[in-house]
Amino acid sequence: xxxxxLIELAQEAMRHAYAPYSGFRVGAALLCAxxxxxxxxxxxxxxxxxxxxxxxxAFFQAVYDGHRDFTALAVCGGKNxxxxxxxxxxxxxxxxxxxxxxxxxxxxxxxxxxxxxERTLAQLLPDSFVL
Ligand code: THU
Numbered sequence: 001x002x003x004x005x006l007i008e009l010a011q012e013a014m015r016h017a018y019a020p021y022s023g024f025r026v027g028a029a030l031l032c033a034x035x036x037x038x039x040x041x042x043x044x045x046x047x048x049x050x051x052x053x054x055x056x057x058a059f060f061q062a063v064y065d066g067h068r069d070f071t072a073l074a075v076c077g078g079k080n081x082x083x084x085x086x087x088x089x090x091x092x093x094x095x096x097x098x099x100x101x102x103x104x105x106x107x108x109x110x111x112x113x114x115x116x117x118e119r120t121l122a123q124l125l126p127d128s129f130v131l
Contacts, residue, residue, distance in 0.1 A: 003074070003118070006031055007110040010074040013039035013054065014081050020044060026054035026077035026087060030062055033069035038062040042077075055093040063100065070101050076110035086111040094125040103128070 006029045013027030019042055026042040040058030044051045052060075055075055062070070077087035086109050089097070097105060103122035110116045121128075 001031055001035070001037070001072075003072075003108050003116060004114075006037070006072060006074040007076065007108055007116060009037055009039055010054075010076050010108075010110060011083070013041050013058075014076065014078075016041040017054070017081070018043045021046070021048065024077060024079050025081040026075065028054040028058045028073060028075045030055075030058040030070060031072045032062060032067045033071055034067075036062075036067065038065075038067075053090055053093050055089050056096050059096055059100065068100060070105060072106040072108065073097070074108040074110055074116075083110065083112050086117060088117075088119075089124065091125075094121070095128070097121055098125055098128045098130060 009029035010027045014025045017025035021044050028040045030038045038058045038061050040054045042054045105121040107119045108116045
């Protein structure tokens with residue numbers, strides 16, 4: 001699957017965001033090794049800290065369904081669903097990715113006007129902790 005197709009699915013996932021507190025809508029699309037794609041959005045909470053990020057929503061659904069082998073993830077976000085800049089994954093999501101992905105896992109960080117940044121997990125989370 002091309003980066004652009006995965007990014008399109010991440011953009012679609014933004015529409016599923018539950019973000020009444022920040023208004024910042026995030027979408028993610030996770031490509032499994034077998035070609036399956038899981039989408040996720042951020043799901044906020046009145047107590048703030050229980051909020052789940054879009055990336056983790058996608059990962060947790062995929063892992064629940066038995067997937068353990070992942071190829072790439074696309075993520076995008078913006079205030080009121082408008083993509084005006086890049087939305088790199090937060091630190092917690094990077095660590096969750098590392099639980100299930102090798103350091104060569106690819107993350108596409110989509111921005112405005114079809115632009116995207118391509119990063120490996122090693123770049124996003126150097127010297128990572130794994131057991
Ligand atoms: N958010 C994500 O969904 N993914 C990230 O990697 C960064 C932040 C969400 C959490 C919260 O609902 C909103 O963006 C503002 O922080």
